[in-house]
Amino acid sequence: MLHPLITSLSRLVLDGASLTEEQGLLLAGLDSEHTTELLFAANTITRAMGHRPFTCSITSAKSGTCSQDCTFCAQSGHYDTGSPTHPLLPLEELIERGLSMQKAGAKCYSLVTSGLRLSSAEIDRICHCAVELKSRTSLELSASLGLLSDDYADRLTRAGLTRYHHNLETARSHFPSICTTHDYDEDIGTIRLARKHGLRICSGGILGLGETWAQRVELASTLAGLSVDTVPLNFLCPIPGTPLQDSPLLSPHDALKSVALFRFMLPRASITIAGGRERVLGDYQSWLPLAGANGMMIGNYLTTQGRNLDADLRMLEQGRWI
Numbered sequence: 001m002l003h004p005l006i007t008s009l010s011r012l013v014l015d016g017a018s019l020t021e022e023q024g025l026l027l028a029g030l031d032s033e034h035t036t037e038l039l040f041a042a043n044t045i046t047r048a049m050g051h052r053p054f055t056c057s058i059t060s061a062k063s064g065t066c067s068q069d070c071t072f073c074a075q076s077g078h079y080d081t082g083s084p085t086h087p088l089l090p091l092e093e094l095i096e097r098g099l100s101m102q103k104a105g106a107k108c109y110s111l112v113t114s115g116l117r118l119s120s121a122e123i124d125r126i127c128h129c130a131v132e133l134k135s136r137t138s139l140e141l142s143a144s145l146g147l148l149s150d151d152y153a154d155r156l157t158r159a160g161l162t163r164y165h166h167n168l169e170t171a172r173s174h175f176p177s178i179c180t181t182h183d184y185d186e187d188i189g190t191i192r193l194a195r196k197h198g199l200r201i202c203s204g205g206i207l208g209l210g211e212t213w214a215q216r217v218e219l220a221s222t223l224a225g226l227s228v229d230t231v232p233l234n235f236l237c238p239i240p241g242t243p244l245q246d247s248p249l250l251s252p253h254d255a256l257k258s259v260a261l262f263r264f265m266l267p268r269a270s271i272t273i274a275g276g277r278e279r280v281l282g283d284y285q286s287w288l289p290l291a292g293a294n295g296m297m298i299g300n301y302l303t304t305q306g307r308n309l310d311a312d313l314r315m316l317e318q319g320r321w322i
C-alpha cells in the first residue's frame with residue numbers, strides 16, 4: 001500500500017493539478033522507507049501522461065575558456081581543469097556529427113557551446129548547420145548557445161531550430177554559491193525569449209551541487225512555472241580543479257528520489273537524464289524509467305564519456321514500464 005500522502009498527491013497530479021512547492025516539500029520529506037512507493041507513483045504518472053521514450057544527443061561544438069565561473073564546470077576559464085578546449089567547429093564537422101547521430105538512433109541533435117553568448121558570426125555557422133541538417137535528416141534540431149538576443153532567436157528559428165536548451169543549473173536561492181558572473185534572471189530571460197520565438201524549451205539542472213532537498217523542489221517549481229517542455233537532469237561528477245572537486249557523489253537513493261520528485265512537480269514535461277548517471281547510479285541506471293524519467297541523453301556528453309549507445313537504447317526500450 002502506498003503512503004497516504006503519495007496516494008493523495010499523485011491523484012491530484014493525475015487529475016491535472018500542479019503541485020505547490022509546499023506539497024513537493026512534503027514528498028521530499030518522506031522517510032526513505034517510502035522511496036520505492038514514490039518511484040512507483042512517479043512511474044504511474046509518466047505512463048498516464050503518455051510520455052514516450054526520448055533520446056537526445058549533444059555535441060560539444062565549442063569547448064572551454066568560458067568567461068563564467070560556474071563552480072562545477074570543466075569548461076570555465078576560471079579553473080585549471082585540463083579539459084580540452086576548441087573554438088567553434090568547422091561547419092562540415094558540425095554537419096557530419098549530426099548525420100552520424102541520426103544513424104546511431106538519436107531523435108534530437110543539440111549543438112552545445114561554452115561561453116556566455118556567441119558572436120554573430122558564430123550564430124551564422126550554427127544557422128548554416130541547421131539549414132543543412134534540416135534538409136538531410138529527420139532530426140529535431142536543438143542548440144544550447146548561452147544567452148540569446150531577439151535577433152539571435154529569430155535567426156535560429158528561421159534556420160530550422162525547433163528547440164532551445166538553457167539550464168538553470170540549480171535553485172535561485174543556491175545560484176549565488178554556484179555562479180557569480182551572471183544573474184539568474186538572465187537565464188530566465190533567455191528561456192522566455194526562446195519561448196516567445198516559438199522554440200520548445202529544454203531546461204533543467206545539475207543535482208549534487210550542495211543544494212538542499214528544499215532547493216531541489218524550488219528548482220522543479222521554477223521550471224514548472226516556466227512550463228518547460230523537457231527537463232534534462234544531470235548528477236554532479238566532481239571535476240578536479242573546480243571548487244566542487246571534493247563534493248560527495250549523490251547516492252543512488254537520492255538521485256532516484258530526486259528524479260521522482262521532478263516527475264511529480266513536472267508531470268507534463270519530458271524528463272531526460274544526462275551526465276553523471278553512470279557514475280552516480282551504476283547498476284541502478286535501469287531504475288530511471290521507474291523513477292519517472294522517459295528520456296536519455298545518448299552517446300558522449302560534453303566533457304565526460306557516456307556509456308555504450310546500444311546499451312542505452314536497450315534500457316529505454318526494455319525498462320520503460322516496470
Ligand code: SF4
Nearest residue numbers: 066068070073076115
Ligand atoms: S556551465 Fe556554461 S556558462 Fe557556466 S562555466 Fe560552464 S560553459 Fe560557462
